[in-house]
Amino acid sequence: MRRFAIISLVLITALALGLVSTVRAQSDITICFGFQDLETEFWVAGHKAITETLRGQGIEVLEYNANEDPNRQLEQVRECIAQGVDGIIIIPQDGDSAVTIINEAQASDVPIAVFNRPPNDRSRGITVVADNVSATEQAVEFMAQQALVKWAVTGNTVQPLILVGALQDTNAIGRREGFFNVITRYSEKYPGLFAEPIEVATEWDAATALANLEAAITANPNVDFIFTSSDFLFPTIRSVLEPRGKWVPRGDANHVIMGGLDGDATACQLIDQGFVDATGVQDLFLEAELTMDRLLEAIANGETQPNEVLLDPGFALSAANIQFDRSDMWGCVLLDEGFLDQ
Amino acid sequence: MDQGNLTHPWSTTQRLTIEGCTVSTVNDRLSQLQSLTRRKKSHSASSSTATQMIRKLLLSDYFVLYLTLILFMSAAVFFPTLGTPGNIANQLQNMWPLLAVAIGQTFVLILGGIDLSLGATMGFTSVVGAIVMAQNLDPAFFDKSPLWGTLMRPEGGLLAGSALAVPVGVLVMLIVGTSIGFLNGYAITRFKMAPFMVTLVTSTFFAGFALWLTQSRNISGLPEAFIELGKGDIVSVYLGPKLTPDIARRDILQFITYPFVIAVGLAILAQFLLSKTVFGRQMFSIGTNRVTSDISGLPSQSVIIRVYMFSGFCAAVASILYSARLAIGQPSLGGGNLLLDIIGAAVIGGTSLFGGKGSVRGTFFGVAFFVLLLNILNAMRLDPFVIDAVKGGFILLAALVDVTRTRLMNREQRA
Numbered sequence: 001m002r003r004f005a006i007i008s009l010v011l012i013t014a015l016a017l018g019l020v021s022t023v024r025a026q027s028d029i030t031i032c033f034g035f036q037d038l039e040t041e042f043w044v045a046g047h048k049a050i051t052e053t054l055r056g057q058g059i060e061v062l063e064y065n066a067n068e069d070p071n072r073q074l075e076q077v078r079e080c081i082a083q084g085v086d087g088i089i090i091i092p093q094d095g096d097s098a099v100t101i102i103n104e105a106q107a108s109d110v111p112i113a114v115f116n117r118p119p120n121d122r123s124r125g126i127t128v129v130a131d132n133v134s135a136t137e138q139a140v141e142f143m144a145q146q147a148l149v150k151w152a153v154t155g156n157t158v159q160p161l162i163l164v165g166a167l168q169d170t171n172a173i174g175r176r177e178g179f180f181n182v183i184t185r186y187s188e189k190y191p192g193l194f195a196e197p198i199e200v201a202t203e204w205d206a207a208t209a210l211a212n213l214e215a216a217i218t219a220n221p222n223v224d225f226i227f228t229s230s231d232f233l234f235p236t237i238r239s240v241l242e243p244r245g246k247w248v249p250r251g252d253a254n255h256v257i258m259g260g261l262d263g264d265a266t267a268c269q270l271i272d273q274g275f276v277d278a279t280g281v282q283d284l285f286l287e288a289e290l291t292m293d294r295l296l297e298a299i300a301n302g303e304t305q306p307n308e309v310l311l312d313p314g315f316a317l318s319a320a321n322i323q324f325d326r327s328d329m330w331g332c333v334l335l336d337e338g339f340l341d342q
Numbered sequence: 343m344d345q346g347n348l349t350h351p352w353s354t355t356q357r358l359t360i361e362g363c364t365v366s367t368v369n370d371r372l373s374q375l376q377s378l379t380r381r382k383k384s385h386s387a388s389s390s391t392a393t394q395m396i397r398k399l400l401l402s403d404y405f406v407l408y409l410t411l412i413l414f415m416s417a418a419v420f421f422p423t424l425g426t427p428g429n430i431a432n433q434l435q436n437m438w439p440l441l442a443v444a445i446g447q448t449f450v451l452i453l454g455g456i457d458l459s460l461g462a463t464m465g466f467t468s469v470v471g472a473i474v475m476a477q478n479l480d481p482a483f484f485d486k487s488p489l490w491g492t493l494m495r496p497e498g499g500l501l502a503g504s505a506l507a508v509p510v511g512v513l514v515m516l517i518v519g520t521s522i523g524f525l526n527g528y529a530i531t532r533f534k535m536a537p538f539m540v541t542l543v544t545s546t547f548f549a550g551f552a553l554w555l556t557q558s559r560n561i562s563g564l565p566e567a568f569i570e571l572g573k574g575d576i577v578s579v580y581l582g583p584k585l586t587p588d589i590a591r592r593d594i595l596q597f598i599t600y601p602f603v604i605a606v607g608l609a610i611l612a613q614f615l616l617s618k619t620v621f622g623r624q625m626f627s628i629g630t631n632r633v634t635s636d637i638s639g640l641p642s643q644s645v646i647i648r649v650y651m652f653s654g655f656c657a658a659v660a661s662i663l664y665s666a667r668l669a670i671g672q673p674s675l676g677g678g679n680l681l682l683d684i685i686g687a688a689v690i691g692g693t694s695l696f697g698g699k700g701s702v703r704g705t706f707f708g709v710a711f712f713v714l715l716l717n718i719l720n721a722m723r724l725d726p727f728v729i730d731a732v733k734g735g736f737i738l739l740a741a742l743v744d745v746t747r748t749r750l751m752n753r754e755q756r757a
Contacts, residue, residue, distance in 0.1 A: 065726035069678040071664050075436045079720060082428040096560040096670045120562070166558055203558060 029299060032080030034064040034073050035091040039206075040232035041264035042284065043091070045334060046115065049288035050089065059296075070097030077101050081108045087295045088112040095120035095170045109304035113295040116287055118170050118309075126298070128291045128310045132171050135280030135314030136178025136261055140227055142278040142318040143259045144186045147225055150257070151193050158257070160225040161198040161216060163209055163233055172204070175229040175261055178280075198223065202233065210236050217244070224256050231262035231279055231331070234270055249274030250319065263317060265339045268332040271322050278318035284330040287312050400747050401754075406691055406707040414714055421721040427581055431595040433713050438605035439663040441709045444687045445612045446656025448705045449649050451688055452616075454629045454697025455530065455537035457653045459544040460684055461676025463522045464661040466548040467515040471662070472561035472671020473499045475511035475568055483559045498563065508567045516658045522548060523654025527647030552673035561671035572666025575599045601663045608659055613702040615652075625649060629697030679730065686737040687712045694744050708740075 031054055038044045054061050062080060066073035070093040080088055081104070088105050090112065092098035098119035105112035106124060113126035147158045162179050165172025180197070187194045200216045202209035217223055217240055224246075226237060241247040241256060248254050251274070260267055263281030270276035290310045298306040317329045326332045399405055418425040443460055450457040473489065476499035484494050493500050501507040522544060529540045577598035616622040624645045628635045636642050657676075664675055691708020693700030715736060719729045 062720070062723065063726045064720065065729070067678045067730070068674075069680065070668055070672070071439075071675070072678070074668060076720070078432050078435070079429070079717065082426070082432040083423050083721075084428075094560060096562050097668055097672075099562075100667075100669050201558070203553075 030060045030062060030085045031295070032062045032064065032077070032085040032088045034066060034076050034080070034088070036066055036068050036093055040230065040262070041266065041331065041334070041339070042232070042262045042282070045330060046091070046284055046288060049285060050115070050292065053288065053292060066093065068093055070094065073097065074101055074104065077104055081105065081110055085110065086299045089115055089291055089295060091115050092117050092119065094166070106305045111295060111298040111304055111306050113291045115291045116171070116282070120170060122309050124305070124307050126291070126294050126306050126308050126310065128287050128312070130282035130287065130312040130314045132174030132261070133178040133181070135282065135316065136175045137182050138314070138316035139259045139261060139278040139280035139318070140179050140182040142316055142320070143225065143227065143257050144182055146257045146277055148186070148190065148193065151190070157192055157195050158225050159195045159198070159220060159223045160227070161200060161220070161223045163200050163202050163213065163226070163228040165229040166203045169204070172229055179227050202229070204230065206233065206236050209233050210239065213237065213240050217241070226256055226258050228260040231260040231264040231267040234260060234266050234276065247275065250277065262331070263329045264331040265335040266331070268317070268329060268335045271317065271319055274319070278316050281315050281317050281329045283312050283314065283328070397750060400743065401750060403692070403701065403704065406704060406711050410707060410711045410714055413711070413718065417718045417721070421718070424717060424721055427595050429717070431597055433717050435596060435599060435601065437709050437713050438601035439660045440683060440687060440713070441706060442605045442608055442663060443657050443660035444684050444705050444709055445609060445702055446653035447684050448688045448691070448693045448700050448702060449612070449625065450537070450653045451693045451695060452625050452629045452697060452700040453646060453649050454632065455646070456541065457526065457650065458538065458541040458681060459522065459526060459548065460653065460657045461681045462545040462549040462552070463519050463654055463657040464664065464676035465673050466522070466552045467519045467658045467661040468665040468671045468675045469552045469556055469561065469673050470518050471511045471515040471665060472564060473555070474501055474514050475499055475507045475564055476561050476671070477502050477563040477565060479561070479563070484557065486557050487555060489555060508565050511568065512662060515662055516655060519654040519658025519661065520651045521654070523651040524647060526654070527650030530650070531643040531646050549677070556671070556673045558673060560673070562669065564665070564669055564671065569666050569669045571600050571604070572663055572668070573599070576603065601667070604659060604663065608656065609702050609706060616702060621645065621648065626698055629699070682734070682737070683712065686733070686740070689737060689744060690740040692744070692747070694748060695741060696748065699748070
């Protein structure tokens with residue numbers, strides 16, 4: 001009975017505190033922001049950029065975490081609509097469910113914007129997305145040039161490997177496409193440079209990536225070229241390569257040519273240290289700004305079904321240009337602000 | 343009367359009062375003592391009344407309903423949006439798929455088991471149904487599927503374009519869900535394996551199988567008739583003056599929808615099975631004491647298998663509702679925290695984790711409470727990361743209430 005009373009007390013206190021905390025000034029505009037679990041630096045930084053900027057403008061933000069469940073996100077968006085929000089920003093779980101959620105919001109005359117993870121049908125809603133193919137191509141191009149140098153010196157065929165994201169996510173598809181575009185082009189131009197690439201499924205999950213990468217490297221110990229579809233997997237790659245003596249900086253004979261995409265603080269630090277060669281950068285701050293500005297404009301103009309695709313061209317940050325373009329990469333900005341020390 | 347000479351003046355006075363005599367107290371001490379004892383007795387009586395009320399409330403079948411109503415009314419004072427027709431209609435729509443799957447878990451819990459494979463069953467049946475019904479399939483996404491070229495083709499699934507696609511697809515989903523339940527029940531009874539382990543393995547297997555078949559892609563392009571099952575409405579209402587020729591979609595409230603009809607129909611069937619059939623009584627008996635039931639000659643194995651089959655069937659029904667409203671066959675459907683929600687709703691509804699106790703009505707109240715709780719936590723603008731922790735706390739509280747209820751019931755039975 002005592003345990004019962006203690007837990008009841010804790011829950012009632014939590015509810016009461018919540019009630020008290022909700023007694024706050026109500027603003028004129030309310031934006032509903034639905035996201036998935038913030039498992040990577042990119043999403044953490046994106047979430048922070050959006051919520052802080054909106055609140056800084058005196059806008060009330062209703063936050064909903066769907067825990068990677070698209071059905072839950074649909075319920076949350078419906079709840080937002082029922083509460084009479086003025087606009088919705090979502091980070092969907094995948095491109096298919098995003099289409100249904102956009103339709104739901106637009107059918108109820110609520111403007112909706114999709115941040116970074118685009119719907120499969122981009123004809124409806126405001127979609128802000130990085131050009132994944134282009135950003136990946138730029139990063140892999142730099143890696144391929146490094147491979148060419150290595151091949152010229154050693155004469156050994158380079159074995160590429162790609163960590164593929166969850167393929168229901170159009171970002172993952174674009175990054176895979178960008179990777180293969182460059183590998184194919186170089187293979188055609190320089191026969192014998194690259195062996196058949198190995199694909200490792202990650203489902204955007206570090207544990208899955210670890211298990212699959214471990215198996216792939218055990219079966220193919222000659223892998224010396226790794227591209228990860230997201231920078232958040234660099235620690236995972238390190239835990240697989242380090243025991244094998246392959247986690248070494250540029251200049252070492254055992255160095256694995258490595259690249260990724262996102263441009264997070266860890267990638268910036270690893271390029272600084274020489275472990276990573278290049279990363280495709282999504283301009284997170286630009287994307288957040290584009291999302292908010294266009295949505296607020298739609299609300300101000302009374303547009304209930306704004307449809308527009310806003311593209312972040314992205315760029316590659318590599319060992320060659322990090323000293324010049326460092327300040328343009330959001331991850332380096334966070335790194336220099338001590339993000340990884342928090 | 344000289345009170346000072348009485349050894350027990352107090353009891354004498356009481357007795358005399360009871361007999362209708364007028365008692366004149368001769369000293370103040372006695373008067374004080376009388377007053378004190380009356381207060382004590384009255385306090386003890388009111389305390390015992392309060393305890394009895396709490397006991398009654400805890401043992402009541404409507405405990406969760408009362409709790410839900412109290413919570414709703416108190417929260418609506420602080421958050422008026424909770425009581426708006428739009429919000430109520432929306433929360434009701436959120437209830438139906440969860441209710442469908444929670445009914446299956448309720449049956450299994452009454453039996454003293456647990457079904458951890460419900461989520462994976464939903465994901466797998468969602469994929470299987472979509473493979474039958476899909477109107478088109480993109481080779482770029484599915485050409486590596488083991489079913490490509492046979493059951494999956496560019497022009498769609500097995501029955502793409504056929505009028506039978508939806509009825510057959512739905513039927514296949516129900517059969518597959520029920521079959522997974524049969525597999526669970528058979529392994530538990532035939533090999534005497536723990537339900538926890540069997541359903542965990544089934545869950546892992548079918549979740550992986552669904553991902554393999556689809557290469558982790560969602561299957562879109564489902565027929566409109568199927569999508570209607572997830573969001574189509576039968577009765578919608580508009581409350582308010584008609585100021586413009588067109589009524590905005592957000593102002594039209596869906597009350598009686600296809601998911602409502604399907605989930606409530608399933609609930610009525612389940613309640614009938616539980617309360618009006620021998621099968622239902624056998625379930626409670628096995629859940630209360632398996633050994634005694636076996637000795638009494640109850641067909642325990644058959645009942646257990648049928649219960650798990652029903653659980654799989656309910657998961658398939660929920661899968662139909664979830665897949666239809668998202669308009670995709672989703673291999674990861676049922677993942678994440680959904681299993682916690684399912685078990686939580688059943689337990690909050692009074693279904694005992696120890697078996698032998700539970701009702702569909704209770705689960706209905708549990709689902710309502712759960713959905714309302716989430717709605718309130720969201721309305722409170724709590725940090726979204728705190729909401730899950732509070733939700734977990736309430737499930738723990740419900741489990742403790744369950745233990746307390748069981749103890750009280752046992753005590754009353756002994757008395």
